[in-house]
Amino acid sequence: MQKKIVLLPGDGIGPEIMDAAVDILETIAKKFNHQFIFDYQLIGGAAIDQLNTPLPQQTINSCEVADAVLLGAVGGPKWDNNPSDLRPERGLLGIRKALDLYANLRPVKGFKQLLSASPLKEEIIQGSDLLIVRELTGGLYFGQPSERNADQSAVIDTLAYTRKEMERIIDKGFQSAQIRNKKLTSVDKANVLESSKLWREIVEEKKQMYPDVEVEHVLVDAAAMKLITNPSSFDVIVTENMFGDILSDEASVLTGSLGMLPSASLAENGVGLYEPAHGSAPDIAGLGIANPVAMLLSTAMMLRYSFALEEEATVIEKAIEACIDKGYYTADLAVKSGEKVSTKEMTQAI
């Protein structure tokens, strides 16, 4: 199989963990006789520094003709005081919109050996294995108007959705539940928002089409509580963009190993983008100690979702598990025993 992959290392630890992904992909290519063609492009702060824009047109063009996109991370204090069109995260928002990456999938599953690093008690966190399906190209993030009035005395943002946008992400939620544990939690704020009322109606309509999936509606505030008090009660959570942003970050710290959580952002028929759930960690950038696991699990997701290379994806995931089992860990993990290794050593071991 020949595949063209755009690599967007980005900022902070992005380039280091991208190196890890490339190493692993080259190993996979050899072992399974594939050919991966890498196309490095700029995004975020790195693009601002070189081309004075967080998302060069060439990056978009390259992604559009690629088979998949891998992203490291964007952002850092260097660009924090830039005007908003020159901030790294604009690159991320822009590429999501440009590629119509409407479905953000964020699995949250702890490694048994690392659960001691969880802020939650072991009896609370153990057994949890959930997937957040977040809408990624609509809602408050892109709704217009988003502006101040002339004298700055008032401001509005707009939470806008079309029925179609809701339908496709809700379908993705149901379909994700079907291939997992068949339980879907739809999160909204239907007691306040009109958009949530429509959302809930669509979920109710759709559920006839997925009779094997059990559905519950949970208000976003209640969901924020339940993620902490009973995380193992969830299978798949589907929700709109802003709620998904908050809940997926909340969920990402529950297992105590944010450095191990991947994500996929998918389009309807186009290219998919894969990136770790964590950020650019500027404080440890360049030290060679970043945890490559989230990036490598994202790479595995790419192989599975974009290339249907199930076996190859599983090989990576199993290798990661085996390394954790053997006690290798990177500096970000608050574990008590084992062998602390660098990014390179961890990648090598995997």
Next chain:
Amino acid sequence: MQKKIVLLPGDGIGPEIMDAAVDILETIAKKFNHQFIFDYQLIGGAAIDQLNTPLPQQTINSCEVADAVLLGAVGGPKWDNNPSDLRPERGLLGIRKALDLYANLRPVKGFKQLLSASPLKEEIIQGSDLLIVRELTGGLYFGQPSERNADQSAVIDTLAYTRKEMERIIDKGFQSAQIRNKKLTSVDKANVLESSKLWREIVEEKKQMYPDVEVEHVLVDAAAMKLITNPSSFDVIVTENMFGDILSDEASVLTGSLGMLPSASLAENGVGLYEPAHGSAPDIAGLGIANPVAMLLSTAMMLRYSFALEEEATVIEKAIEACIDKGYYTADLAVKSGEKVSTKEMTQAI
């Protein structure tokens, strides 16, 4: 001192815990020689059942001329399938708007003796003592338009704020920090929302006026993480309505005793409304086992904030602490030893 207090027992366990508040207030009245005049009014499901509206005009009128309002809780499965203008929470939203209760104060502080019931590890939760200052009458909750287009193919909600609305809640945040530990965390989503950018600018402007307060800006997704990983790093959190809804509910489960958390909703110069942070708990309504503590701590907040009766407020708080110390607890608390008591017995003990 003579004070007129409107009592809105509401639904579920609301009436039971309101009885507890009345008992305690009568005791305080006797002991300190005050006169509290109680005016019972309808709200929520109780009002729907009797008057076919969740917020009768008479309730608003009574609150407007009262010195303070105590609310039990609203809502329950009985009204869950009502059209939205006939749902209990409309009463709550309506009274907030009618009385211009723009500032919702939700302190989160665990009782040492009960921290074992926290879902968090003891080393994480111990020492945390934070206050969430949530804007309560603006943002997505009340912004217009909030509607579907004619053919139901799209929907919008509006996140609207005036500068004045932001200023007064941000001032409340700073002032709250001044009388606490002088640290203010302003939560926004300034990397995405125009409203958050204005919010952040106002915080930056205002901080000159409160030089004794240390300010940090945290994005809402990061705040949702940090509440779990490092709750004791917060003192006062100030944020807009929807973010505050989510974060305050998230924070409320951290200590493991949601049944012990009060709240105050304050107007600029008008009446204040006090209610427990928990809901109407329809599953245990009428059983006489509801935890009255959140209601009684809310009552203490009323004495302090609306009547400036600091000593009386402290007497209630100290009595509650003493009872917890003695090992009394209600059924909602997952504690391991002590004496399990009913709502009435707990109130009596306090």
